[in-house]
Amino acid sequence: MLCRKxxxxxxxSNVDMNEVAIQMKNIVKKFGNFVANDHINxxxxxxxxxxxxGENGAGKSTLMNVLYGxxxxxxxxxxxxxxxxxxxxxxxxxxxxxxMVHQHFMLVQPFTVTENIILGDEPRKGLVVDKxxxxxxxxxxxxxxxxxxxxxAKIEDxxxxxxxxxxxxxxxxxxxxxxxxxxxxxxxxxxxISELMEIIKNLTNDGKSVILITxxxxxxxxxxxxxxxxxxxxxxxxxxxxEVDENALASMMVGRNVEFKVEKKDIKPGKVxxxxxxxxxxxxxxxxxxxxxxxxxxxxxxxxxxxxxxxxQSELVEILTGLMxxxxxxxxxxxxDIFNKSPKEIFDTGVSSIPEDRQKHxxxxxxxxxxxLILQNFGTExxxxxxxxxxxxxxxxxxxxxEKFDIRPRGCETRLAKQLSGGNQQKVIIAREVTxxxxxxxxxxxxRGLDVGAIEFVHKYLVEQxxxxxxxxxxxxxxxxxxxxSDQIQVIFxxxxxxxxxGSEADENELGFLMAGGKKDEA
Numbered sequence: 297m298l299c300r301k302x303x304x305x306x307x308x309s310n311v312d313m314n315e316v317a318i319q320m321k322n323i324v325k326k327f328g329n330f331v332a333n334d335h336i337n338x339x340x341x342x343x344x345x346x347x348x349x350g351e352n353g354a355g356k357s358t359l360m361n362v363l364y365g366x367x368x369x370x371x372x373x374x375x376x377x378x379x380x381x382x383x384x385x386x387x388x389x390x391x392x393x394x395x396m397v398h399q400h401f402m403l404v405q406p407f408t409v410t411e412n413i414i415l416g417d418e419p420r421k422g423l424v425v426d427k428x429x430x431x432x433x434x435x436x437x438x439x440x441x442x443x444x445x446x447x448x449a450k451i452e453d454x455x456x457x458x459x460x461x462x463x464x465x466x467x468x469x470x471x472x473x474x475x476x477x478x479x480x481x482x483x484x485x486x487x488x489i490s491e492l493m494e495i496i497k498n499l500t501n502d503g504k505s506v507i508l509i510t511x512x513x514x515x516x517x518x519x520x521x522x523x524x525x526x527x528x529x530x531x532x533x534x535x536x537x538x539e540v541d542e543n544a545l546a547s548m549m550v551g552r553n554v555e556f557k558v559e560k561k562d563i564k565p566g567k568v569x570x571x572x573x574x575x576x577x578x579x580x581x582x583x584x585x586x587x588x589x590x591x592x593x594x595x596x597x598x599x600x601x602x603x604x605x606x607x608x609q610s611e612l613v614e615i616l617t618g619l620m621x622x623x624x625x626x627x628x629x630x631x632x633d634i635f636n637k638s639p640k641e642i643f644d645t646g647v648s649s650i651p652e653d654r655q656k657h658x659x660x661x662x663x664x665x666x667x668x669l670i671l672q673n674f675g676t677e678x679x680x681x682x683x684x685x686x687x688x689x690x691x692x693x694x695x696x697x698x699e700k701f702d703i704r705p706r707g708c709e710t711r712l713a714k715q716l717s718g719g720n721q722q723k724v725i726i727a728r729e730v731t732x733x734x735x736x737x738x739x740x741x742x743x744r745g746l747d748v749g750a751i752e753f754v755h756k757y758l759v760e761q762x763x764x765x766x767x768x769x770x771x772x773x774x775x776x777x778x779x780x781x782s783d784q785i786q787v788i789f790x791x792x793x794x795x796x797x798x799g800s801e802a803d804e805n806e807l808g809f810l811m812a813g814g815k816k817d818e819a
Contacts (some may be wrong), residue, residue, distance in 0.1 A: 298387075298489050299572065304767050306406065307741055309560060310734075311636055313784050314341060314343075314522060315341060315342045316339060316340070316341055316361070316375075316377075316378065316446070316708050317340050317341060317342045317376070317377060317473070317474055317505045318338070318339070318340040318374070318375070318376055318389075318394075318474060318505065319337075319338070319339050319340075319375040320336065320338040320339075320359070320362075320363060320372065320373075321337055321372055321373045321374070321375070322335045322336070322337060322361060322371065322372040323325065323335070323336045323337075323338075323359060323369050323371075323372035323374075324336075324369060324370045324371040324372055325355075325358055325359070325362055325369055325370050326370045330705060331370075331529055332355045332529055333355045333358055333359050333362070333529055333531045334355075334530045334531075335368065335530075335531065336359055336372075336374070336526065336529075336530070337531055338359070338533070339476065340505050340507060341505065342503055342504075343500050343501075343503045343504070343505065344500060344505060344506075344508050344521040344522060344523065345496060345500055345506045345508055345516075345519055345521050345522075346505070346506070346508070346520065346521065346522045346525070347358050347507075347508045347509075347510055347519075347520040347522070347523040347537070348360070348507060348508065348509045348510070348523075348524055348526065349510065349511060349513075349516060349523050349525045349545060349548075349549055350421070350511065350526035350527060350549060350718020350747070350780070351436045351511065351527065351528075351549060351550055351719075351747045351749055351750065351801060352511070352523065352704070352718070352720050352722075352723075352745075352746060352747050352750055353704040353705065353716070353717045353719065354526045354527055354528060354529065354549075355526050355529040356509045356526055357378045357399075357478055357509060357549055357717065358481075358683050359526070359609055360396065360476045360478060360507065360509055360643065360730050362374075362383075363383070363389070363394065363476065363507075364383070364386055364389045364394060364396040364476060365383035365384060365385040365386050365387075365388050365389040366386060367607075367617055368588065369746070374393075376392050376393070376474075386458070389785040390467075390470050390471075390472070393471060393472055393473035393474055394472065394473075394474045394476065395466075395467025395468070395470065395472030395474070395475050396475075396476040396478065397460065397464055397467060397476065397477050397478065397647070398465075398516040398651040399479040399482060399718060399745075400465075400477045400655070400718075401459050401460065401462075401463050402463070403451045403453065403459055403462060403463070404535075404564075405450070405451045405452040406450060406451075406452060407450070407451060408444060408447065408448055408449060408450055408451070408742060409434070409445050409447050409448070409449050409450075409451065409454070409462050410427055410430055410431050410434060410447040410448065410467075411427075412451060412462055412466065413430070413434055413440055413462060413466050413469050414427075414430045414469065415717065417469070417470060418430070418779060419627075421478070431447045432634060433469065434447050434465060434469065435447060437465055437468050438461075438465065438551075440502075441464075441468070441495055441498045441499055441502070442491075442494060442495055442498050443461045443464060443465055443495060444461070444663055445458060445461050445462060445465065450559075452769060453497075455488070455489065455608065456484065456488070457492070458489030460480065460484070460488075460492065460648070461495070464477075464495065471673050472504070473503075473504055473505070474504065474505045474507070475499065475504060475505070475506050475507070476509070477496075477507065478509045478510065478590075478710075479509055479510060479511075479718065479745060480492060480508065480677075481510070481512060481515060482718070482744055482745040484629055487604075489515070491808045493515070494517070496519060497519075498507075504732075508520060509604070509624075510598065511549065511719075511746070511747035511748065513542040513545050513546060514542065516537060516545060517537055517540075517541070517542055520537045521536070521537060522534060522535065522536060523537050523540075523545065523680045525545070525548045525549055526552070527548070527551055529551060530809070532548050532549075533548060536549075541628075546748045546749075548763075549747065549748065549749070550747070550748065550749035554748050554749060554752055555752055556748075556752075557780070558755050558756075558759060558780045559759075560759050560781075561760075561763065563596050563741065563762075563763065564596070565596045565783065566591050566594055566595030566597075566765060567592035567594065567595055568593070568594055568595075569593055569629065569630055569646075569735050569736050569766075569767035570589060570591070570592065570593040570616075570627075570628075570629060570736050570767055570769060571592050571627070571628045572589060572591040572592070572612075572626070572627050573590055573625060573626040573627075574588050574589075574590060574624070574625045574626065575588070575589040575590070575591075575612070575615070575622055575624075575625035575626075575627065576588060576589075576622065576623040576624045576625055577608075577611055577615060577621075577622040577623055577625075577791075579611060580628050584623075584791065585608045585611045585614075585639070585777075585791050586608045586611060586612060586622070586625075586791040586792075587608075587790065587791035587792050588625075588791075588792060588794055589608065589612065589625075589788070589791060589792055589793060591612075591786060591793060592771075593736065593767040593768070593769050594688050594767060595735070595765050595766065595767050596762060596763070596765045596766070596767070597762060597767060597768070597783045597784065598758065598759070598762045598768040598782050598783050598784075598799075599601075599767075599769055599770065599779035599780050599782060599783065599784045599785075599786060600769070600770045600772065600777075600781060600782030600784070600785045600786070600787070600799065601769065601771045601772075601777075601778075601786050601787075601788055602772075602778045602785055602786070602807055602810075602811060603671050603772065603784075603787060603788035603789060603811050604773075604789075604811050604812070605773055607789055607791065608788055608790070608791040609740075609771050609788055609790050610652055610740075612651070612771075612788075613651075613652065613740045613771055613797060615627070615636075615763065616634075616642070616649075616738055616769075617639060617642060617647065617649045617651070618637055618638050618639035618640075618641065618642045618643075619657065621636050621641065622635065622636060624784065628644050629642075629645045629647060629735060629736055630646060630647050630735055632646075636646070643672055643734070646734045646735035646736060646738075646739045647734055647735070647736045647738065648726070648729040648730075648732040648733075648734040648736070648737050648738070649729060649738040649739070649740070650722075650725055650726060650729050650737070650738070650739040650740060650742045651725070651738070651740055652740040652741055652771075654718070654721050654722055654725055654745075655721070657807050658721070658722075658725040659713045659721055659724065659725065660784055661677075661712065661713050661714040662712055662713075662714065663713060664709065664710050664711060664712055664713070665694060665698070665703065665708050665709050665710070665712075665713060665716070665724055666690045666691060666694040666709040666710065667690070667712050668691075668724055668725075668728065669690075669693060669697055669724060669727060669728050670690060670693065670728075671693050671728065672728075672732065673732075681692075691709055694709035695707075695709060697724075697727040697728075700727070701723050701724075701726065701753070702723065702750070703716075703717075703720050703724060703727065704717075704720050708720075718745045719745055719746045719747060719750055722742075722743075722744070722745060722746055722750075723750065726742065726754055728759050730761060732762075733764075733766075734766070735766060735767060736766070736767045736768075736769065737758070737761050737766055737767070737768045737769070737794050738768075738769045738771070738774075739758060739768065739769070739771065739772075740771045741771065741772050741774075742758065742770070742772070743755070743772075743774070743777060744746040751777075755780070755781060758770065758781060759781065762783075770782060775804055775807060775808075778802075778807075779799065779802045779804065779807070779816070781799070782799035783798070783799050784796065784797075784798060784799060785797045785799055785802055785807065787807065787810040787811055789810070789811065789812075789813050790813070794813070794815070795810040795815075796809060797810075
C-alpha cells in the first residue's frame with residue numbers, strides 16, 4: 297500500500313508549504329533544431345511532493361537535467377528560494393541544495409555503501425579519510441529518514457531498492473533540500489515502492505521538496521500533492537492531485553483517452569512450444585536458485601510467471617535465452633533440445649526475447665537505432681551483401697519500425713541508442729523482437745519504465761503475437777499486467793512452480809498468498 301503524504305507537515309510544523317522553493321520560468325532547451333523543452337514553467341513549494349508526468353521522451357528528464365545543471369537552458373530563468381540563479385553544473389546545483397537521483401544509478405559496485413556516499417566529498421583527519429565520522433553521519437541520516445542501510449555492505453551485494461537508498465543518502469549527505477527522483481520506482485518491487493514512498497513522506501515532513509519524475513499514475517495519485525504534465529516538450533497543466541483521477545491524468549499526458557483494459561479474443565491453445573522439465577540451477581553465489589522447475593507454454597497462449605523478485609525468474613529467463621547455464625533438466629522448443637545452448641543457437645531454434653536489463657542485454661548503447669534494430673539479422677540477405685551492410689535497406693526498415701512502434705523522436709535512426717530516453721530504448725527492443733516473429737517470445741518486465749500510452753501499445757503487440765499462434769512467456773513484477781494479459785498464470789516461489797491459476801479467474805489476494813509461499817489448497 298502506497299503512503300499518501302499528509303497535508304500537515306508532521307515533524308516540521310514550522311514549514312510553510314506555500315513558500316516557493318524553486319521556480320523555472322519559460323525554460324527552452326534545444327538540441328540543434330530539436331526542441332526538447334518549449335517554454336515550460338514549474339513552481340515547487342517547500343515540503344511538497346511535485347510529480348512531473350509525461351510520455352517517454354516528453355522532456356521530463358531534460359527539464360530536470362537543466363535544473364541540476366547537466367544542461368544549460370537555451371533560454372528562460374531559474375529561481376531558488378526567491379533568488380535568480382545560474383546553475384553552471386551539478387556542483388553549483390548541490391551548493392544550492394539540489395540533489396538528483398538518476399534512473400540508472402551511479403554507484404561503484406565493488407565499493408561499500410559508505411565509500412560510495414562520501415566519494416568526492418571525503419572527510420579527512422589529517423591526510424587520512426575519516427570513514428568513522430562519515431559512517432556516523434550516514435547512520436544519523438539513515439535513521440532520521442527511515443533509509444536503514446548497512447554502511448559496510450558492498451554495492452554489488454545489496455538489492456536494487458537498497459542501492460537507491462544509497463543514492464538518496466548521497467544527496468542528503470551533501471546537504472540537499474530539494475530532491476529530484478528520476479523514475480525512482482522503475483526497477484523496484486511493490487514492497488520496495490511502498491518503502492520508498494514512506495521515505496519520501498519522511499523527507500517532506502522535514503520540509504524538503506521532492507520532485508518525482510514518473511509516468512506511474514497510481515503513485516502520483518497516492519503520493520504527490522501537485523502534478524505538472526508535459527507533452528511533446530510543451531507545458532500542458534499543473535493540477536492538484538486530489539482533484540483529478542488516473543484517467544484524467546492519462547488523457548492529459550498522451551492527448552487522448554487511454555484504454556486500460558486489455559482486449560483478448562478467446563482462442564484455443566495449440567501444441568506445446570516451450571517445455572521445461574525438472575530444471576535445476578545455481579545463482580552466482582553457488583546457491584540453488586531453481587529447484588526442479590517445470591513449465592509449459594503452448595502456441596497461442598500467454599503464460600504469466602508471477603512471483604516476488606529473487607525467486608528464480610531472472611535466472612530462468614537467462615537460461616532460456618542462453619545467458620546462463622543450468623545444472624540439470626530438460627528444455628525443448630517445439631521438441632528441439634535447447635538445454636545449455638548458446639544465445640544464437642537458441643535464437644535460431646525459434647526464441648526471441650525482451651530482456652530484463654535493456655541496457656546490458658537488450659541494446660548496444662554505442663550503436664545507432666538502425667543498427668540495434670537488426671542486431672540478430674545483420675548477416676541476412678535483406679541487410680547485407682558479401683559482408684557489407686545495405687545502408688538503404690537498414691534505413692527503410694528503421695523508418696518503418698520508428699513509425700509503427702512510435703519510437704521518438706521521429707527520424708532517430710542515426711541516433712545512438714544511449715541518446716534515447718529509457719522508454720524509447722525499450723520500444724526499439726520490442727520492435728526488433730516482435731518483428732523477429734519466432735515461435736516463442738519471452739518478455740521480462742516488458743513495460744518497465746514505460747508510460748501508460750506505451751504500455752497500452754506493448755500489451756497490444758504481445759496479444760497480437762498470441763493471436764498469431766505464437767507462444768508468449770510473460771515474466772513481470774506488475775501483478776495487474778500479469779492478470780490482464782495472461783491466459784494461464786504460473787506462480788514461482790523458491791525456484792519452483794507452486795501454483796497455477798487461469799488468467800480469467802485470477803484474484804490478486806490469492807496470487808499474493810501463493811507468491812508468499814502459500815499452497816493453493818490452503819488459499
